[in-house]
Amino acid sequence: MTTQTTLLTYDDYINGPEIKQRYDIVDGKMIFMAPAPTLRHQRILRLLVRILDTFVxxxxxxxxxxxxxxxxxxxxxxxxxxxxxxxxxxERSEILGDVVEGGPDLVVEILSPSNSRQDIADKLADYANVGVRECWLVSPEAQTVEVLALTEGAWRRTSLHGQGDPIHSNIFDDLEAGVSQLFV
Known part of the structure; x- marks a missing residue:
């Protein structure tokens, strides 16, 4: 007996019920993430949101x-x-609706031990395909922020910031934030 997998379509996705758990959809297949990020992950995200939202x-x-x-x-x-x-x-606000339909200017991924190099490479490839301009990879373990810029369709590391360093962004020229503010 064979089992056939039905792939999720865009219409299914838009018109379906709200799903409370975090997930990505890859080639029509829903891939669920860990049930809940760690408190450390949440703290870093909260601090980053506070810094960037205030600035923006x-x-x-x-x-x-x-x-x-x-x-x-x-x-x-x-x-x-x-x-x-x-x-x-x-300038890119037309991509905003119920979901983001296109490349944000910036995406931030807070890494966890469960992220493989392939997971990160796959996400970066997807972000490049929709024209994300900049990506920050935040490592709680190393206490670093790696800044990548999309240049001619490929990601290029523009900077790697550690404890005590300011975060330099190609998108936010006047941002005054330090890596130490994220890892308290």
């Missing part, structure tokens, strides 16, 4: 969203990602 709001630059917020990578086969944090500038 004061400068009237756009909108900050945090997980779970779906970024549609492609409609068929359906592919979505849920970065820990994302920023969409006023």
């Amino acid at each position: 709001t004061e400068q009237d630059l756009g909108e900050i969203y945090f997980a779970p917020a779906d970024v549609v990578i492609q409609r068929s086969p359906l592919r979505t990602r849920q970065p820990d944090l994302l920023f969409v500038s006023n």
Whole structure:
């Protein structure tokens, strides 16, 4: 006896019930993430949201969203990602609806021990495909923030920041935030 898997379509996804658990959709298959991020992960995200949302709001630059917020990578086969944090500038606001349909200016992934190199590579490839301009990889273990910029379709590391370093962003020129603010 064979079992046939039904792949999730874009219409199923948009019109389906709200799902409370975090997930990505890869080629129409829903891939659930760990039931809940650790408190350490949540603390880093909360601090990062506070820093970036204050900066973005004061400068009237756009909108900050945090997980779970779906970024549609492609409609068929359906592919979505849920970065820990994302920023969409006023210039790209047309991609905002019930979900994000296109590339945010910035995505942030807070790494966990369960993330494999392949997981990160797959996410970065998806983010490049929709034109995300910048990606931050935050490592709680190493207490670092790696900043990647999309240049001619490929990710290039522009900086790696450790404890005591300011975070330099190509998107937020005037941002005054330090890595130490995330790891308290």
